[in-house]
Amino acid sequence: MYNNSFAKRTLLFFISIFFLYSCDKEYNSIGADLLGQNNFDFLQYTSDVVAYNQKVGPVDAINLPVNSLGIATNSSFGKTISHFATQVNLSTVSPSIGANAVIDSVYLSVPYFSTLKTTNADGSKTYELDSIYGGQAPIKLSVFESGFFMRDLDPSTNFQTSQPFFTDQNNTFDNAKIGSRLNNSSDASQNDAFVFSPKEIVQKSIASTGNVVLNRSVPAMRLRLNSNFFTSKILNAPAGKLAANDVFKEYFRGLYFKVETVPGSTGSLAMMNFKAGRITINYTEDLVTNGVTTRVSKSLDLNLTGNSVNLFEDTNTVASYLNTVNNPNTTEGDDNLYIKGGQGSMAVINLFNSAAELNRIRTSGWLINEANLIFHIDANKMNGSDEPNRLYLYDLTHNIPIADFNLDPTSSPNPKNSKFIFGGLLTKQEGANGRGLSYKVRVTNQIRNLIKHSDSTNVKLGLVVTENIAEPTFSKLRSANAFTSKFPKAAVMNPLGTVLYGTSSRVPADKRLKLQIYYTKPN
Known part of the structure; x- marks a missing residue:
């Protein structure tokens, strides 16, 4: 499908060039005649x-197609820190969560813009990242539960127009964050020394035959999140809170991505499509069949869709x-x-x-x-x-x-x-x-x-x-x-x-x- 699409676009390119050349040639020929x-x-x-x-x-930055995250330093301008906030939606409303559900892991994943460069004999791939500035200079990245509700409609216009959210509102979101950061892994590359890595994502799973299977995917911001938080917030949610996304977005108001400087680092910045991101909750629960209880593995996805805003902090x-x-x-x-x-x-x-x-x-x-x-x-x-x-x-x-x-x-x-x-x-x-x-x-x-x-x-x-x-x-x-x-x-x-x-x-x-x-x- 990609190759066919690419061929069509390439054909359009050459047709366009021929069209422009022909028009110019015709214009000059007519003039000569x-x-x-x-x-x-x-x-x-x-x-x-x-x-x-x-x-x-300050400018309205609601629901941009692409958002920046990180730190950009320029000797003639100063430093710009890009934070981000987004609502979260259930991929399936009213999910069926069985008895004695226990979370195994929770991962947040947002793919980077990347290009496949090589594929090795063992199937491993090498990628080149697009729209990453500052290389591998680390930043401090913290993901929090957001306590700020992002309305769809603006109350100042009697709810007749969309609610604007401006680039200078970082303090509003920062002050409304709830609890400790969710990406609290002991691995510093997940938080205190985060980098935008071009490495492919490799996940191991066990097939029904007992063999280890490697699942490969494109480079992404992949963060392990706090299981206890999602046990309380999702698996043990009060009745009705997961029944519809309108209710869910009021109950779980989203995520706030806070960026800070790492001492000695100029920092780096990425352009990202957060709408393609998701949170995957992997858990096990009881399954009763003919009176026999077994443990089964299940997963539940939350999408990073809904309202979002880029928040800029200009310093120095x-x-x-x-x-x-x-x-x-x-x-x-x-x-x-x-x-x-x-x-x-x-x-x-x-x-x-x-x-x-x-x-x-x-x-x-x-x-x-x-x-x-x-x-x-x-x-x-x-x-x-x-x-x-x-x-x-x-x-x-x-x-x-x-x-x-x-x-x-x-x-x-x-x-x-x-x-x-x-x-x-x-x-x-x-x-x-x-x-x-x-x-x-x-x-x-x-x-x-x-x-x-x-x-x-x-x-x-x-x-x-x-x-x-x-x-x-x-x-x-x-x-x-x-x-x-x-x-x-x-x-x-x-x-x-x-x-x-x-x-x-x-x-x-x-x-x-x-x-x-x-x-x-x-x-």
Whole structure:
């Protein structure tokens, strides 16, 4: 099934490339037929841009498709700690739990994003993890029972809209946690020195023949949880508490994942799909058959579904970053653009800051072949910190994608890499560990529309980090800023940041952000 799906996506990719090539070829051929081989000049024009910073602040992080967990440290931003809270659902309501039920083990498992690299002769597999930052640097991870009830509907709107939960509410969840941590194993890799390991999960079981069977699964966050807690909470639950998930979610309000720094470690961070996670309770109970009692093994699953929220704690924040994003130069633009996800910061971009320039281009008769914005990374300020793999440019005035995003049909087996003609992907130096150089975003159709239609609004553009280019929807800000009350949801997911060169006169000319236009002008 995977290979068939992959083949379809690959075919779509080549069809898309052929389509775009054919359209471009047809456009140029028609132009040649109409005007002759030598009646066009192919030229490049560079337009000044004004770009400046904007602080984002707390944002609604309810039910994100992907969540971060761990610690991200950046020399230009500071430290971001990502906590997480989620409701829990019964996979089967009203489970039948027999007499004298005794738990053998309880495991929490959340798979990582990973790629299979090799399979050895003995069946063991080697994987490479995706979206893990900071490598094997340990963090302290504690999982608690949550005492905070996450409503579906917002009481402040008379229960007419969904309840928002914001990225700055970690203290609320931390103060509401109940009891001791549930991942209380004596093995420090389960809690006090947790790492995101790429090792496959291997479980042993005994077949009916008495042989040992190895069950293998993809790398995952796999934590052994306190059996006594789940005996009391689940196996010995009061009557009716397991009858329906609405009742169950009020009774067992979920889990709170708290992250702390390990002394001497910079920490690491993973992007994870917690909705794919589950808690498996393995237990034995009495089975009476014809008056004979035997012990049988059973299991019960709890799914990590229901409402969830990512909670960010920003510490050791760099003063120069705060000063820049809180005091932008909206006239000339800033020296540097600080682009940080989560509850961080973004860039506001003004194209054609001069109305006279735009009017001159509109009356020139230019045919726009291509237009790009190229953002150069300030490597000195990044200083080896983890870099986001992609940036997203959108219409900030209306909080919608720009035309080039909507008109790009290209896809990829990894949806994060789709719409690659639109761009925003990180360009790196050559070599396995090459550092990032730049990001390029195509704005051809945005410029064509602006030039072709004199009544088109020259909207402000927003530039943010993105975790998934296929997620163009928006989340609500706790407090609206000067430009918007919303923030791209995919930018909330990814708390990483990058520092780009801006547009002020102090920026070296070869690094300064500019709009590059390639056009054809009839003679």
